[in-house]
Amino acid sequence: MLKRYEKHWMVKQMGKAKIDQAFKQVLDRGDKAFVPYIMAGDGGLDQLDEQLAFLEEAGATVVELGIAFSDPVADGPTIQEAGLRALANGVSLSAVLETLKKSKAERKIPIVLMTYINPIHTYGIEAFAKSCEEAGVDGLIIPDLPLEEERLIVPTLQENKIALIRLAALTSTEERLTEIAKRTEGFLYAVTVTGTTGARASFQDELGAHLASLREKSNAPVLAGFGVSTPEHVRSLTEHCDGVIVGSKIVDSLYKGDRKVIRELIESAQLN
Numbered sequence: 520m521l522k523r524y525e526k527h528w529m530v531k532q533m534g535k536a537k538i539d540q541a542f543k544q545v546l547d548r549g550d551k552a553f554v555p556y557i558m559a560g561d562g563g564l565d566q567l568d569e570q571l572a573f574l575e576e577a578g579a580t581v582v583e584l585g586i587a588f589s590d591p592v593a594d595g596p597t598i599q600e601a602g603l604r605a606l607a608n609g610v611s612l613s614a615v616l617e618t619l620k621k622s623k624a625e626r627k628i629p630i631v632l633m634t635y636i637n638p639i640h641t642y643g644i645e646a647f648a649k650s651c652e653e654a655g656v657d658g659l660i661i662p663d664l665p666l667e668e669e670r671l672i673v674p675t676l677q678e679n680k681i682a683l684i685r686l687a688a689l690t691s692t693e694e695r696l697t698e699i700a701k702r703t704e705g706f707l708y709a710v711t712v713t714g715t716t717g718a719r720a721s722f723q724d725e726l727g728a729h730l731a732s733l734r735e736k737s738n739a740p741v742l743a744g745f746g747v748s749t750p751e752h753v754r755s756l757t758e759h760c761d762g763v764i765v766g767s768k769i770v771d772s773l774y775k776g777d778r779k780v781i782r783e784l785i786e787s788a789q790l791n
């Protein structure tokens with residue numbers, strides 16, 4: 520029998536894409552996916568290749584790479600501070616894409632860029648999609664792009680084989696969640712809390728049921744993100760979903776040079 524996510528890849532015809540291959544590898548061997556978020560240029564853009572190589576070697580499935588932005592509405596304090604450090608280092612969307620392009624050949628791990636829609640408009644949608652393709656960017660997360668407006672960008676992304684990862688909020692209606700779950704590419708980003716990003720102590724009791732219902736609505740891998748900060752969180756959330764996204768805890772540990780914490784988090788998603 521086909522596994523759930525294999526149906527997703529058949530429908531989207533994206534089975535050859537790097538991002539889908541990476542999930543297939545992890546899920547087929549019975550592990551859960553682990554997607555660390557880092558802020559591009561925190562510590563200087565010259566550190567980026569080494570940081571990505573470390574995450575790849577430590578066993579991350581895909582990396583979510585944040586582009587610093589002056590008005591980061593969904594970001595909590597840890598990510599905002601990292602964004603300010605990156606901006607102080609002179610990081611821009613084009614500088615990040617240039618850096619990624621140079622190291623594309625050496626990199627195996629798929630890259631998902633997290634950027635708000637404004638910098639994309641400034642860059643120009645066509646030019647942006649082309650630069651992403653050249654830089655080896657496999658997917659995008661655009662948190663302030665509503666479902667109703669995505670047709671402005673989706674055809675161009677599809678032409679360039681760039682996946683658009685949709686976010687499912689806790690507060691969305693069933694109808695909307697169904698639509699988001701159907702449309703998503705790469706994976707479905709299940710937001711675990713209401714509010715901004717940032718490490719949290721615990722999650723609502725109903726979260727397990729919410730994740731399970733998203734898995735019924737979507738054939739894509741369902742990953743939980745926002746507030747995930749300990750190996751215990753990873754283990755309990757992945758009972759109900761295909762993996763996790765960890766931002767603030769990774770950003771903080773990378774900044775402090777505490778890579779052991781990062782390794783332990785990634786290992787907690789490896790069940791075999």
Ligand SMILES: O=P(O)(O)OC[C@@H](O)[C@@H](O)c1c[nH]c2ccccc12
Pocket residue numbers: 556583585593594598633662715716717718744745746747764765766767768
């Ligand atoms: O930091 P947390 O709570 O671990 O959550 C992940 C999150 O940081 C990352 O995915 C992210 C950073 N900025 C975003 C904006 C919107 C959605 C997601 C994000």
